[in-house]
Amino acid sequence: MARDLAAAQHFYAGVLGWEFRASGLGDTFSVALHEGRPVAGIGALAERLDMPVAWTPYFAVADADVTAARIRERGATMAVGPLAFGTGRAGLAADPAGAVFGFWQGTVIPDWSVGRGSAPAWLELRTRDAFEASIFYGEVFDWAGEGSGCCATSYEHDRVVLRHGHDTVARISGGAVDEAPDPSIRPRWHVHFPVPDLEEAIEVTNGLGGGAVAPVGTSTTSRWVDLTDPGGAQFTVVAPQDTLDPAVKGRAWR
Template sequence: MPEVNGHAPGWPSWVELASPDAEASKEFYCGLFGWYVYALTVPGFGDYDIFTFGDVHGPEVAGMQSLADDAQPPSWTCYFRTDDLQGCVDTVKAEGGQELLPSTDISGLGRLALCSDSEGADFGLWVPGSLQGAGVVDEPSAMCWVELACRDVQEARRFYGRVFGWRAADRDFYDSVYTVFKVGEWSVAGMVSMDELWPPDYPVHWIPYFWVDDCDASAARATELGAQVRIPPTDIEPGRFSMMTDPAGARLAVITPAVADRTEVRRRP
């Protein structure tokens, strides 16, 4: 099991679901991935749910909080590790993004800020306290990738290069180009261009990918649990994937990797 004790700056370190119905979301994700869930009471924030493997002592996989109001859409937020929270927020604003939630201490768990990039895609920043972030990645039922869907690829390359120091590497992707963001020699995130096949009013966004043993079976199970499959199981070079929205409407993807050794994949030039 590739459990981790921490995450390097610039890497995705946590994913968090904002749900209008926490109990329904627990039923869906525990039914789909076999997760366990327990609640933490965070002073000033109420209950915060932690999804884990196994039981309350298992490694953390993801978090969940209830939506603050009905006007907010259900969504997954991808958090990126930083050592300098305020400095990173200042860079986000200087490069055309916005600060949505100022730097906030989460009762010793860590410090966070919520931002949007220069095209409007939301993401989070995390400085760990007692919660390092995901305690397990790159294995079945855990997060194994995060991906940005945007309309101005060059602007996104510029923005995230300034904010996180990411280097962009292009990959051929059928009739278009897929961008991989790298920290040093390591691939940490991806980016796809929202071309004319996307609805013109579809928002730019980050989406998490979760590893599954059988993409087809997981997509079928998700449908049984109330999800809507947006892209049916499809073969691509990295593996077989499917995109969906959960019963509340939050976007996520599942993938059965073609190569099980994610270290080898992440270190490709």
């Protein structure tokens, strides 16, 4: 969700190398492409819907009405929808801790999944209680269910990890504070986008009016940093460790 579509396109083209094409939803919504494949959508809808500028993950569902009912039954909030949106139906909700997420019933991009190809590297929910959140999302989206295409969850290093096949698609970690003055540590979903060079991404972000909102984080395979765009939307970029063997560097962020 953005207020100025052209400004958002200019920023993310510079930081992440995206190109953009029009969508079937009119001139207020565009599809971001990386190496010719869809990565994300940017809509100039924040002001019209009275919503903050933000990145929001949308989860595919079989039935939007069933999903909305599950959300309400578990004490969460339906903010928008479900309503017709393009070729499908979409809804926007907030979980019991206040983290905003969306869901989508309809056609999805073939062979496109978080953690693979041009898609985001992974999603991370930072919330109060990771175990409690994993129960909520597991029941709403049938994670770890018996049906085909479902995901598997596990508890690793004080966080819940969601995998689809061999790909890590989401992580849920605890410690966020509901009323923290710093919005970066309130319960929220963070979208991680892969970049080849972390320092270059930070430099370009600063030059285009954004900035870093946290120190660089590291693991044995990757480095990442939380950034904000000029409109205030936070996102995370992740790059492979420079010391990795070149044969696996391109896959280190998965």
